[in-house]
Amino acid sequence: MMIRLPWYDNGDRLQVAITANAAARAGYSVFRVLADTSRFEKGDYLIDAPDADKLSESGLSVQTCSPDPSLVMQEIVAPRIALLAGACSAYPYYGYYALALLRLGYVFTIVDGEDIARGALDAHDLLVLPGGFSNWTLDLKENTQGADDAVRRFLLRGGTVIGSCGGAYYFSRGRPGWLGVADARPLNTQEYLRTGVGVLTCSILDERLGLGLPPTLEIAYFHGPVWDELGEATEPLMEFGDYYGHGRLFINNPLSREIFERDMQGRVAALSTHGRRGRSILFSPHPEMGDLLRKYMALETYIPHYQALRGDLVMRETLATFRPDESRSFLLILNAIEELSRERSAFARPDKTHIATCDTQSLLAEWMARADAFEPSANDTGRLETELLESFKIKFVHALSELGRHWNDAKPDLKDMGRRLIADITQSLARKTGQRPAEILLELELACLILDGWSQVAAADTLMP
8 A cells, every 4th residue: 555645635745845845855766746646736745654643643645545546646765865055155144055855855955165165065975066156166255176077077977957046057158157957048248237126927848847736936036037949959948927026035136027028038947958068956046945035025016015005914924924844845856856867776775874963042042142133124014024023033932943953863864954054044143233123033033944854844744764
């Protein structure tokens, strides 16, 4: 017998992906259904072995079923993921991908240019490059020698890559030092700030990438590459659809409708490569930023405009319905990872025997110091900002408590990842000054979400003995 783990019966919650990936990491056979039948919906997972009662007790809706040889399925494996941080993508740049990966149930290693140059990718199967400044090459930005060559070797031996924004530039063609994995030149190469910041809709062209998603999706955008013509072994996965809105969060360079319609609309927004230089999936916008960025862009633009028309209550409800822990765009990352892992039946797990400790007291002190120093906006939106902050204080204390409850029983690689995340979040909170209220609130909530995501993965591991 197998266990069917459906999306629909579980409210399309990302807990489905967290549980399926926990089972794959634990060595169980996991499959994803790729075509609808009378009994199965495309995207459902089938797991061979875990205790159905345990999964039900955790709040999941599951059913036992007999294997069906007629089902079109893909075996799901748990790749060893390296997530780039360092100078190229220092926290919070990489924090958005950390959140997305955790909310999908993935465990990862955080690496910088020096780690890569020293061979860290030899123990990994997938490299994730977040937004940041890797578009100037790793060696240049990280002040290393050999990181770029190490990425080339990684790809040639069969490693795969997911990149967003700056990471997607790095794998394109057109500038010295770029790896040219994608036979595509962005419309803007050196002067990439010519586009701007906003939220756009993207049409999903590829059925596998769009599994579980509508035909179009709203995604945050920060100056990502706009590809026009694609060469050999490079396929479009998404294209820019419509202008949804502008933003100035962290970078006060709002994307205008004029520039979008002139330079971006209808052009390629995501692509895949499968040529001799390696396999990758590259995103121009930021699926990893999800509802979190949309929420705080709205707090600076949409909320002030409509608060006078509809009042605090409606605006409070609007903010509450953003779900950064359940962002639909995270499914693009889930589907991309599963697609890039499709040619492998299993990955050897890293042998980590050390037990990491974490300094949650310093994190608590820095988070609370940032919260206590918060000054809300002088306009009516300040009332909503203060309410958000008070709710985050409760969530943060709860998230720290949950992390402590799961820490001792967590697996060594999950502990190691948690220790690094906690250290980087603490350092970032300690050094941040001069931010606008929305930016401060975003980073405080991001910390809550990452801690909660870590605990969700740890809890799922306990269901998979």
